[in-house]
Structure formats: structure tokens, C-alpha cells
Amino acid sequence: MKDVLDTEILSPAKVRTAIHRLENIPVEWVSVMEYPVEDYIRKNEFVLSTGIGCHEDIDVFRNFVLDVLHSGASALAIALGRYIKEIPMEIIHLAEKHGFPIIELPWNIRFSDIVQAVLSRLNHWHTHTMNHYEKIQKELLHLFLSDGTLSQAADIIEQQIGTPVVIVDVHGVVKGKSKNSDSLMMKLESHVRPLSYHEVLDRSNNYAIDIDSLDVTDSILQASIRTTNQKTNGFLLFEYSKAVRSDPVITKEQQYMLEYITTAVSLWFQKEMAIKETEWRLKDDFVWSLASGEYHSWDYILSRAKSLGYNVNLPYVCVIGFAENLKSLFQKIKPNKITYEQWMPSMIRSIEEQVVLAGKWIHKEVMVTYQQERLIIFLETTLNQVQDVVNLFLDHVENRLKKRFPGLMMSWGIAEQQAGIRTFHDSFNNAKIALDIGRRQMGPGYRYTQVNTSIFRILLPLSKNPDVLGIVLSTIEQLIDYDNHRGGDLVHTLTTYIRNQGNISQTARELCVHRHTLLYRLKKIESLTGRSLMNPDDLFLLDLCIKLWMIGFDQS
Secondary structure, three states, X not given: OHHHHOOXXXXXXXXXXXXXXXXXXXXOEEEEOOOOOXXXXXXXXXXXXXXXXXXXXXXXXXXXXXXXXXXXXXXXXXXXXXXXXXXXXXXXXXXXXXXXOEEEEEOOOOHHHHHHHHHHHHHHHHHHHHHHHXXXXXXXXXXXXXXXOHHHHHHHHHHHHOOOEEEEEOOOXXXXXOOOOHHXXXXXXXXXXXXXXXXXXXXXXXXXXXXXXXXXXXXXXXXXXXXXXXOEEEEEEEEOOXXXXXXXXXXXXXXXXXXXXHHHHHHHHHHHHHXXXXXXXXXXXXXXXXXXXXXXXXXXXXXXXXXXXXXXXXXXXXXXXXXXXXXXXXXXXXXXXXXXXHHHHHHXXXXXXXXXXXXXXXXXXXXXXXXXXXXXXXXXXXXXXXXXXXXXXXXXXXXXXXXXXXXXXXXEEEOHHHOEOOOHHHHHHHHHHHHHHHHHHHOOOOEXXXXXXXXXXXXXXXXXXXXXXXXXXXXXXXXXXXXXXXXXXXXXXXXXXXXXXXXXXXHHHHHOOOHHHHHHHHHHHHHHHOOOOOOHXXXXXXXXXXXXXXXXHHHO
């Protein structure tokens, strides 16, 4: 506002109120306005008025000034003469109380000349400011290309905006701070929280700023640091002075400046992300080579493992996870402007991160990759406590996933009998069989091991015999067709009935159906198969055929 009043045409103007605030009041527009104001004044607008309609009624004049003030205008300039001879002291006191500038203008100054002069000053200032912001951005770009740090970037930003700066990532971990940021860090100390393995992979910092707890009472503003796809990667934290402004709202020019700055700063985050993505891809390929057994020599594996920070000479057990409901979860979340295909990779990467963090939490090495729609994990284990280690690990994984992705359902296949050193390929194959057979036998959302799928492993060679498959189909084909075409649940009903040793009440409870409904289904099973559920041989044959069908279905 002071710059506007320094223009030659406004030299005769007399400031009556809030003189001490002029240097800190932004001006973005200029307009001529008379009573009533309604919604025609923009924020940070310099308002010119003759006061017509107000000179005969002090209450109308007061309401006019209050409306201009409450609209967020920068100042009100009133031309004295025809309608307002002098501004009443009541209005002066009112404006002073609110820290709002009232300016007296001589009647002979044309408003059109004032508007032209102010717009010319604003345009010149805007051009000069944009050039200055581009210069700041270029300086930051040069620093980035010279492998400068985010703390050095914070120093440059502090020099330009005149206030200490702290740069944090999306978790609130401090990534850089300017040299004079001690006072700001002291303010942030009341918002510090300890980090755990539940949050970040990088343990170089053991605390973070709780960004969500910052509010206007802290006199701290935060500007989001976004990548080109508008994903927030971090925040620029800086102070604003309450003596200058009573609220944390910033001007458009300041917004432009922050956009120039944060755009440049985002390069550091994108570089870090690119390095992490490259590391993840290399690790993905390596872990998959262990699982598939496709590698030249063990010496090659040792060399690759060392470069990636893995120790393959420890005993490992393979655990394979399958996310059962990713598509329905995506529909529930419905991220803005992103397809399922775009969302999937970041979702899988997030799940992998939680798996790695769960391993760190129990102090066990973890190697993980996502291949063939399955999460393949090699978990360091203790050979005499494989089940205990795996269950502890999966408990942590599921707790973390439940908190981060509510509603996500995971199924797990565990090769506990193939745990050991250099058993990666065999362990993977057994975990895969345990997962595939377990899901068919018990349904989704469980942990399946070699032990509880042993009978299916025994039957696996038998299931590949064409004569045997012929017997299976002739025995239960009508049952399967009924379920497929009529949406029935007869196969599941039969397996539940057999598992409960023919106990009608227990089976009905487990299936959540009425006793009469269960009896109807059992009679339907007998009529479709031509077998009696009271005959032990028929019951055994039906059970055997369903198990063979499950294996054959998964292997087809």
C-alpha cells in the first residue's frame, strides 16, 4: 500500500488511519465503489469512493466502511468535497480500531487517472516480481544440478523470503533447514513425535514433525511440495509474523513465489524417488531370480546380494501373499483422476514397504518382490522356530496393512518345511502350492502351510492321471455345473459337512444357514451325484473327488 501511495498522482493524499501498517498491506487490484458494496470488492483491492449516499447518514457511512473493511480490501480512499466534506471522527476511530487504512483525496484528482497509475505500478511490479521469482528458481535449479543439498536450498529460500525455512518429507521427517532456522525448529519441537519402523524406511532420522497438528496459532505456514502428477512429496515450513498479519493468508504474488520455489525443490524429492524406484526394481529382479531358480551360479548370487545389501547365507523361508480384493478396495477409495492400472503399482509398492518394515520390527532380514500377481517374500528364520517366526512376522504385516489399508484381505502360503539355507526355489514352489491349494480348500483370507495341505500334495500326482480325472468328473460334474449355472454353494456345503464329520447343527452354524436349508442342500447333493451321504464309501469318494478337482482346477 505504501508503494501505491508513493505514485506521483497520489502525493496529495492524506492517510488518516493505520499508517504503521501500510508497508505490509498487499494491493492486487484497484476499483471505484459506492454504497452499497454487496459482493463486488475483491480481497486486497484498493477502493476509491466519493461517499455518495453516505454523507447524510452517519450509520450508512459506518456500514459502508465496515462492508469495505470486511471484504478484505487493502484500503479505502475517499474524495472529499461534493459529498463528504470531512470524515467523521467516529469513522476514523472505527477504522483505526480495525487497523484499516482510510485515505483522504482531493476532489480534483480524477479516479480514472488514479486507476491508470495504480494499474501501471501493479503491472510493473508484477513483471519485476515474476522475473525475480524466475531468478530464484534458476538459482535453485543450478544448486540441484550441482548436487547441492536441501539445506543449501533452504538457505537460498530464506534469503529471498526473509524468514527461516525447514523442508520436510510427507512423513514430516526433516530433509533440510536453513542456517538461521533455530527459532523455527524450537517452535516445531512442540509438534515433534518419535518415528518408528511403522512409518519410514530411512532411519537416518528418529523423529518427525506432526504436520497435521500445526495450526494458525503456531504462526507457521506450510507449502506443499508436489511432483508433476500433483502428488505431495513434502512441505516447506516457514514463519509469518503476527505483528504484520493477523491471519496466515498469503497474497497471490507470494503464492506465485512459492509455486516457483516448490517446483524447483520438488526435483530433490523426485531424484530420491527415482533412486528408490531403481533400487526396488533391481531388488525385484534379484528376488525373482532366487524364487525361479534362474541364475548362472551361486557366486553370481553372492555378488548381486552384496551390492543390494542382502545376506543370502542366512536360513530363509518363503511366504507368498495374495491380495484378494484390490479392485474392490480401489473402487471404495476412488482416488481422484487415476485409473486402477495407475494405482496398482504404487499400492503394491506400499504393501512391499510395509512387509520390509515388519521384518525390521522383528529384527529379521526380508527380501520381497511382486510377480505373477503374488507377493513373494523370503523371511529370515530360526530353523527350530519357523512357525513362530512366520506367525509373528505376518501378525505385524497384517496389523500394519490393516491400519494403512483398511479392508484389504490377504491370503498367505507358507513353505515352513522348506526353510533353510539356499532353498529359495524349492521353498517358493512349496509356498505357491500351499497358497493355491489352501485358497481352494479353505477360501480366501487364511494362512496355508505345507502341513495343512499335505493330503493335497499326496494327491497331486494322482490328479494328473486322465483316468482318475474321468472318475472325478463323472462323480461330481453335475454338482459343479449346478453351482456354476445356478449360483449354488453345494460343493462348499459338502466340504463343510465332511469337515464337521456329518454334524448337521455344527455344519449349519458354520454355513450360517437354517437347519432345513442344509438338509435340502444335502438331499440335492445326493440326487445330483447318485451317492448316499450315509454310506462311508460314497462319502469318502465324494471327498476324494472334490480334493482332486480342487487340485486339477488350480493346475489347469
